[in-house]
């Protein structure tokens with residue numbers, strides 16, 4: 001039965017999602033709270049790619065200011 005199979009699969013997916021350890025972090029740039037999957041590596045520090053880029057640019061600027 002195809003529908004039962006799909007049902008079982010989505011149930012398994014939900015169970016896996018519930019098992020996945022998530023951590024709530026605060027964005028280092030804008031301070032917005034975000035959830036990230038704790039996957040062994042160091043957790044994400046930014047809520048979005050936009051904030052990541054902003055932080056990268058700020059670091060780059062600080063580096064240049066130091067050099068002058």
Ligand SMILES: [Zn+2]
Nearest residue numbers: 027030047051
């Ligand atoms: Zn942010």
